[in-house]
Amino acid sequence: MLAEIITIGDEILIGQIVDTNSAWMAKQLNLIGVSVKQITSVSDDEQHIIEALEAAEKRADIILITGGLGPTKDDITKKTLAKYFNMGFRRDEGALDMVRQIFKKFNRPLLDINLQQADVPDGCQVIVNKNGTAPCMWFEQRGKIFVSMPGVPYEMMYLMDDEVLPKITSRFQLPSIVHKTILTANIGESFLAKEIEHIEDCLPAHIKLAYLPKLGQVRLRLSAKGNDEAKLKAEVNDFAQQIIDQVGKYVVIDEDIPLEKAIINIMKEKGLTLSTAESCTGGYIAHLITQHPGCSSVYWGGAVAYAYELKESVLGVKESTLTTFGAVSEQTVTEMAEGALKNFGTDYSIAVSGIAGPDGGTEDKPVGTVWIAVSSKKKTVAKVFNFSNKRIQNIERSAASALMMLLNILKEA
Amino acid sequence: MLAEIITIGDEILIGQIVDTNSAWMAKQLNLIGVSVKQITSVSDDEQHIIEALEAAEKRADIILITGGLGPTKDDITKKTLAKYFNMGFRRDEGALDMVRQIFKKFNRPLLDINLQQADVPDGCQVIVNKNGTAPCMWFEQRGKIFVSMPGVPYEMMYLMDDEVLPKITSRFQLPSIVHKTILTANIGESFLAKEIEHIEDCLPAHIKLAYLPKLGQVRLRLSAKGNDEAKLKAEVNDFAQQIIDQVGKYVVIDEDIPLEKAIINIMKEKGLTLSTAESCTGGYIAHLITQHPGCSSVYWGGAVAYAYELKESVLGVKESTLTTFGAVSEQTVTEMAEGALKNFGTDYSIAVSGIAGPDGGTEDKPVGTVWIAVSSKKKTVAKVFNFSNKRIQNIERSAASALMMLLNILKEA
Numbered sequence: 001m002l003a004e005i006i007t008i009g010d011e012i013l014i015g016q017i018v019d020t021n022s023a024w025m026a027k028q029l030n031l032i033g034v035s036v037k038q039i040t041s042v043s044d045d046e047q048h049i050i051e052a053l054e055a056a057e058k059r060a061d062i063i064l065i066t067g068g069l070g071p072t073k074d075d076i077t078k079k080t081l082a083k084y085f086n087m088g089f090r091r092d093e094g095a096l097d098m099v100r101q102i103f104k105k106f107n108r109p110l111l112d113i114n115l116q117q118a119d120v121p122d123g124c125q126v127i128v129n130k131n132g133t134a135p136c137m138w139f140e141q142r143g144k145i146f147v148s149m150p151g152v153p154y155e156m157m158y159l160m161d162d163e164v165l166p167k168i169t170s171r172f173q174l175p176s177i178v179h180k181t182i183l184t185a186n187i188g189e190s191f192l193a194k195e196i197e198h199i200e201d202c203l204p205a206h207i208k209l210a211y212l213p214k215l216g217q218v219r220l221r222l223s224a225k226g227n228d229e230a231k232l233k234a235e236v237n238d239f240a241q242q243i244i245d246q247v248g249k250y251v252v253i254d255e256d257i258p259l260e261k262a263i264i265n266i267m268k269e270k271g272l273t274l275s276t277a278e279s280c281t282g283g284y285i286a287h288l289i290t291q292h293p294g295c296s297s298v299y300w301g302g303a304v305a306y307a308y309e310l311k312e313s314v315l316g317v318k319e320s321t322l323t324t325f326g327a328v329s330e331q332t333v334t335e336m337a338e339g340a341l342k343n344f345g346t347d348y349s350i351a352v353s354g355i356a357g358p359d360g361g362t363e364d365k366p367v368g369t370v371w372i373a374v375s376s377k378k379k380t381v382a383k384v385f386n387f388s389n390k391r392i393q394n395i396e397r398s399a400a401s402a403l404m405m406l407l408n409i410l411k412e413a
Numbered sequence: 414m415l416a417e418i419i420t421i422g423d424e425i426l427i428g429q430i431v432d433t434n435s436a437w438m439a440k441q442l443n444l445i446g447v448s449v450k451q452i453t454s455v456s457d458d459e460q461h462i463i464e465a466l467e468a469a470e471k472r473a474d475i476i477l478i479t480g481g482l483g484p485t486k487d488d489i490t491k492k493t494l495a496k497y498f499n500m501g502f503r504r505d506e507g508a509l510d511m512v513r514q515i516f517k518k519f520n521r522p523l524l525d526i527n528l529q530q531a532d533v534p535d536g537c538q539v540i541v542n543k544n545g546t547a548p549c550m551w552f553e554q555r556g557k558i559f560v561s562m563p564g565v566p567y568e569m570m571y572l573m574d575d576e577v578l579p580k581i582t583s584r585f586q587l588p589s590i591v592h593k594t595i596l597t598a599n600i601g602e603s604f605l606a607k608e609i610e611h612i613e614d615c616l617p618a619h620i621k622l623a624y625l626p627k628l629g630q631v632r633l634r635l636s637a638k639g640n641d642e643a644k645l646k647a648e649v650n651d652f653a654q655q656i657i658d659q660v661g662k663y664v665v666i667d668e669d670i671p672l673e674k675a676i677i678n679i680m681k682e683k684g685l686t687l688s689t690a691e692s693c694t695g696g697y698i699a700h701l702i703t704q705h706p707g708c709s710s711v712y713w714g715g716a717v718a719y720a721y722e723l724k725e726s727v728l729g730v731k732e733s734t735l736t737t738f739g740a741v742s743e744q745t746v747t748e749m750a751e752g753a754l755k756n757f758g759t760d761y762s763i764a765v766s767g768i769a770g771p772d773g774g775t776e777d778k779p780v781g782t783v784w785i786a787v788s789s790k791k792k793t794v795a796k797v798f799n800f801s802n803k804r805i806q807n808i809e810r811s812a813a814s815a816l817m818m819l820l821n822i823l824k825e826a
Contacts, residue, residue, distance in 0.1 A: 015440025027428025282703025283696030290695025
């Protein structure tokens with residue numbers, strides 16, 4: 001069963017927003033055994049939308065469409081779908097009721113264009129959207145399924161979870177797709193490939209291996225497709241075990257979770273607690289950790305100490321350290337980590353202080369210079385890194401490196 | 414001049430990574446006057462890549478391709494491009510030199526598959542990639558340009574900024590594309606549309622207006638295309654001014670910047686300082702603010718107070734408040750905000766405490782219950798919100814709502 005995703009909206013094509021919907025949808029579809037063949041982003045242009053629909057209809061069985069369902073004139077998806085399927089319009093009572101409820105809840109005046117949100121192509125089935133005024137529309141035409149959903153992420157997510165995915169599952173006999181991911185660190189992609197070449201060469205045609213490098217980590221992903229889920233799982237697990245046996249010392253975890261989640265799991269198991277003291281990463285490490293449910297038994301919190309004043313008052317960094325060595329120094333980052341450990345009462349702490357840029361660099365300490373320290377009751381380890389001249393990258397790479405340092409110290413312990 | 418972007422990689426189609434490259438590339442292309450017609454994500458599959466290339470070649474003048482250039486077996490973009498253009502391979506000396514330099518720098522053993530990174534289709538021009546082993550390849554065929562770049566974001570970004578964009582600009586007479594964005598808040602999309610309907614109706618064909626709603630804000634984007642940049646700018650500014658005159662009280666800022674950046678600008682201008690006290694947003698507000706260069710003159714830092722202990726020790730929340738009213742309460746969030754103001758010595762502070770979920774909800778305080786407070790020397794305002802049952806959404810919506818509350822209080826002052 002093949003699906004395609006079409007996202008509609010000029011804002012994607014001019015780069016004003018990043019399309020996060022497609023990745024989320026693709027992940028959910030894969031979990032129920034539907035492969036995504038292609039993701040296509042097109043503009044709010046009738047002819048272009050029709051071309052994309054035609055091309056997708058040729059390749060896929062299910063076409064999921066997001067975006068272009070707002071009440072304003074630039075949104076033309078509904079009109080275009082009616083034209084594509086040669087349908088007229090009808091006003092849907094369920095959708096109308098939802099529009100009225102939402103406007104009542106937010107106490108906003110109900111305009112004519114809001115009522116028009118309940119007008120749908122007359123050959124579609126309406127799935128009521130509980131979180132917005134644009135209904136979800138389900139078309140079955142020429143043996144294919146087309147589902148049109150709003151582009152607002154949380155509206156689309158509710159509709160997919162509660163309505164669209166269950167409907168697809170109940171409608172088709174789906175093959176199984178099994179993925180297994182192994183997160184590795186401290187080893188380059190090509191060196192890793194060489195180490196496991198003999199395993200890769202033995203993979204049968206229905207199992208694929210992919211290498212996904214990111215910020216000093218490489219994810220290995222085994223993907224298998226077939227009808228017998230139990231057999232696929234056994235096969236994939238067997239190959240995964242061969243890989244782990246071969247390159248075990250580089251393996252962080254054999255789950256498809258990010259590094260910080262792997263660390264939370266390891267620390268939770270050992271009953272350890274963590275705090276953070278962030279300067280140039282400005283809360284990004286804390287955010288990475290606190291995205292994950294259940295982090296609170298490990299992560300107690302921390303400080304975002306941007307100003308000198310907070311480094312001193314909250315983390316106990318000595319004024320003389322800051323004035324003698326500067327905020328971006330081994331001495332400061334060490335005091336930040338040790339201050340967090342002491343003041344926040346945790347077993348481990350991470351501290352980061354660097355020059356994220358674009359300003360603030362000097363000859364000695366150019367933009368991208370970042371000191372990172374990890375502290376435990378036993379010791380404090382500090383290390384300097386030289387990243388790039390791009391602010392966001394420096395923040396991301398600092399966070400990844402800090403987490404890697406913590407992981408390596410946890411592994412030693 | 415039309416461009417298309419093709420991203421290659423199974424990891425996108427199974428939803429393992431979000432494609433952030435395309436939005437960035439589209440933005441840069443628009444800035445130099447190249448419109449992006451379509452963004453297409455396809456798998457690491459030869460036939461599928463060729464179909465995508467054929468379709469893009471029909472529609473666009475420039476085709477930018479990312480991904481599938483790694484040294485491992487799952488990466489087949491280079492081989493596929495050679496097949497598509499019917500070319501053989503040659504080893505490129507410049508690319509080979511860069512591979513050698515990079516392996517020397519990281520002190521890693523150089524393998525045969527790494528040397529093969531310097532093999533390129535013999536009809537392409539190589540642009541050396543200073544940040545990675547996969548060279549950028551520039552093809553001019555049948556009157557069209559094809560550029561293949563690695564999918565690693567920072568490698569692609571350097572190549573685009575330093576090489577590809579300047580090459581496109583020097584090669585073509587490009588039309589101008591002018592965008593102007595107005596950020597509005599506290600008004601719904603359809604109500605806004607009705608307010609400015611008469612302005613929208615007067616827009617000439619070469620100027621488009623789009624509505625981009627997100628987390629309680631609506632961005633209005635005017636886009637004009639033509640040859641006379643100065644004239645386009647004047648026209649767009651004139652329509653923007655008409656809109657601002659009409660709905661001025663909802664306008665946050667007339668720039669394409671996020672809400673937190675608008676707040677930094679307003680506070681910087683007034684010489685005001687800000688701190689944060691985050692529980693359920695876990696550093697996300699701090700991260701949003703510190704993404705932006707120059708935030709340090711406004712933002713001094715804050716606490717991520719996940720555990721009760723940190724709420725008490727760092728923010729000065731009374732133990733009795735926590736035990737009597739709970740961490741998610743008007744009383745606690747008020748003490749958090751006032752504690753931040755006092756302990757961190759800033760003019761304004763934001764505090765957030767809520768139940769992000771999926772666990773931790775009760776009948777009285779279900780998942781999605783979030784208390785937010787904004788404090789200044791004059792007063793503290795606290796408000797409760799009821800968001801969703803999805804953790805990431807609750808974090809994002811809490812942050813957006815907290816920033817909105819701060820903005821509204823800044824506007825009053």
